[in-house]
Ligand code: SF4
């Protein structure tokens with residue numbers, strides 16, 4: 001490269017640096033819109049959509065309204081949901097008839113490490129049993145630690161709520 005070319009490259013470099021410093025300078029004097037986590041946290045996380053979770057039931061306030069249909073599992077593009085179902089025999093009040101077989105949700109295993117938060121499971125649940133959590137301040141070193149049973153998680157949340165009352 002001749003001298004003229006080198007001067008042209010240097011001018012381009014300085015121009016690019018000046019543009020970058022201009023952007024930095026503009027934001028440096030504006031009010032902060034982020035916090036220095038973990039030293040500070042945000043109190044209002046109402047607009048945050050975190051990992052998927054089971055919602056407290058409207059029909060079943062001690063658990064979820066899940067009807068064990070499996071739609072969430074089938075609709076998940078990342079295969080992060082697995083259903084564990086309990087099959088029970090329910091006594092039929094009409095003694096002439098045989099006991100009925102009923103299905104109950106035992107566990108809903110969710111692997112957050114594969115979830116893209118696409119919302120397909122939530123949108124397609126026929127009983128709105130699923131939602132996004134506001135569980136924002138959560139970090140782990142091991143991806144296995146973010147695989148969880150959503151039924152157990154909901155139970156813990158409901159028990160904690162009862163204890164706080
Ligand atoms: S949000 Fe999407 S990727 Fe995550 S569990 Fe639901 S369907 Fe699967």
Ligand code: SF4
Nearest residue numbers: 066067069070072125
């Ligand atoms: S959470 Fe909803 S979609 Fe998934 S099995 Fe239960 S009722 Fe069906």
